[in-house]
Amino acid sequence: MRPTSRLLQATAAAMQRQKSVSFIGLGRMGSEMAFNLFSRTLVESHGSTRFVVCDAREATSAAFVNNFTHHFPGAHVQIATTPAEALLASNTVVTMLPSSPHVRNVYNEEDGIIPALNTLPPEAIASTLCIDSTTLDVEVARTVSCNVQSTGAAMVDAPVSGGVAGAKAGTLSFLVGGPKSAFKQAYPTLTHMGKQIIYCGDSGTGLVAKICNNLILGVQQIVVAESMLLGQKLGLDPKVLAGVVNSSTGACWSSSVNNPVPGALPGKSPPCERDYEGGFATTLMLKDMGLATDLAAGAGSPLTLGQAAEKIYADVVEDSDLANKDFSAVYRYLRVSGYPKGP
Template structure:
């Protein structure tokens, strides 16, 4: 038997971890032990204490998680939050990389138990990656707090396969009393988050009830006795009552002058995880949100949590470039939500538009996000290299920007080559090169669907599609240019046709407006081309979530490993003669590789199903022009565009003026540019992003209710007619 096979490794020796490790090691006297902590002094101090109590013990202090993994067949981690887990397990040179170097037999004999309370999707990503090496992995968050960790009475809520649960149970039994198998990977965390949601709300309510009782003259001991023997009984009152002396024959944190235990900031973090899980599953938790606001305020003002906040400052600083008139403002609202925990420290948004006063439509939510203290907006000319460099400089006393989201690019279809080169290719390359120079951890490029797809079948990321017009050619050439930049941690996210509240520049939004026009005209709304022509869609919420998932996926991996996992050849699709004299383009014979994901919903929407949904919302008939009419339209496209727009725009203006009150200004238009008259073709497979990132759609289907939600948002801000 090798030394590694009989060795226990423990990572994270904080308030919980130090007691868990001590109990585990003491219960396994025949094993060797390895410990590791972000603070080497803390790990060394633990080793000294344990050796003093157990002179025969063999304990080693590892200088890195990888060293610990090289020495340990069983690894337990207890870390502060999601970024720490991803760093320990998935960063270059981390535990995953170490396991990948082991023999198949050694890897398969490795058991990993992560007891951190973190984001469910992030844990599933870690589990999936670790299991590719052959190792077993369980998420096993705990219940019982520091008191339970000291006493060895914790409850472990375990997520993982039956084999992994069976292997982990003897280890967990050395640290706790109850071991509950909750289901597959992530299930333990989901159960823990739900449990902590209950606890978090209870603790606030118990504190309020005890305060109320005292102010009306009740003895705290009497009130606590009543609660604990009645229908209000709960752990927050019977074991953790916040009033000193309220519990007879029990010592609570209040009786110890509120000595630190489970930090308020950690409770705030857990409540934030519950809110994020609720948002992902569209589950309302109003009491949880109210309780979270209490914990957040307490944590921010609690001097005892300064050290913890410092440890958790690994939340990245984020830069978003471009897209304020399309998708980036929704990403900003996701990263710095109006309620709930933000996954970022600070956010800076940079674009050519002014927001004070606005020179483009901003929607109802984005202006409120801009008022957040950790959000900054800069109006800038991104064609100037010095300007691009300067916006990467963080404000004083802040960490560098480490996650970059690139939404830049000219989106008007009729712009010529020179405009596309200057506003799309060169701008994006300037930003990307600066990001590479500054060694950012993640660079996500949003690619719009400027490609042709057939009426049948789905296109995956490997398919070398024909680009759509001048705009498609140069947007795609931009991808090739970025993929060729050395040391750029690039992920390409190619999206379908976006839709959602407050998105005014969208084929879907325009189609909905025109549906309202045909209701007014009392006519059938007819589409050109084939009913089966694909128009695959994706909701704004899912664009934001997927962009963030791409960033958090590549950050701990780095480009080289990300290419191995998800890299695709970025094919040449341009005219070689157009490349002469243009900086930033690469040789047509080269095929750079970059991680590439499609993002569409599961609807596989076609023109026919889009028309059916619009027809249901407005109570109108929808249909299609025949082949002959479509062919004639193609031959006389300019005249057709002018005639149709004249009718649509005039009717829309009448509708706006008939609204009560009238709507003299709206970002919504019934005008269709010539591109919207061309044959549609957006048909992508979303299997890869689901498989590799574990991504789940919040809006899996395009339905009439989704259209109604878009209309309701515009109505609420007064830009959609109410008559």
């Protein structure tokens, strides 16, 4: 019996999905992650893999495609106009979005991932893997993951640590939550974008780990700014102070890599050397501090320093010049404002 035209088309489409990877969300982090994922997959597959990008701004997708194909002439990169198109084109879909509402929309809306999954045959659904690297509300993430898994597809939450610099270098740490089988399925994809892939447990635990990590980071960046300001006011060269801190018990990433004082890290280029551009936006740090305070309130866990830090970042964000700059710009805010404010 000869195969019908419809069967041949369905078989061809299924094979094409297996050789395609989609990436949704091409912001500061997402664009660098997608570039590494696509380029390393391209090499590994000897050029046989196709790629799809999708962003709320189609111009951003077009700019990414132009840049990628400039570096890799002949690479097949298509633009999807909706998350549904991206899902239907690939059996592996990575999402890197700003926050909880964006994840809800991308997965749940009419042109989203879950409605598209429900149009596929069971075998195509079973081969589909969704990886969400957004830092968002834990319960939202768990609900979305449950809804994806209820279709028969696999999903992990895989937020990242390492910032824009780590995304560009491909040295991110992925903190992964979800079924162990889905983690094993996602592992090869994640290794193309990161250096450490850490399994944290069931769905949502990757996000819990990320939020706790960023709670520490947010507080540290403020105290490093305070320390650097204090040292300078008392006549200490910031290079000397940074050298002392970075070789002593106060050493931390916020001082040794993301030091907020221009010139404090000779030979390095933290965001402060570029007028605090190109890093992790203060608005995003404020979002993460809010996620931490909400989690702590729900769990009945103390968060004295976290709440104080959240208030400071909220004040920084009120300055429109600093809101979208790297969160180490809290140093500039403290230097100018003389925080804490008087009565």
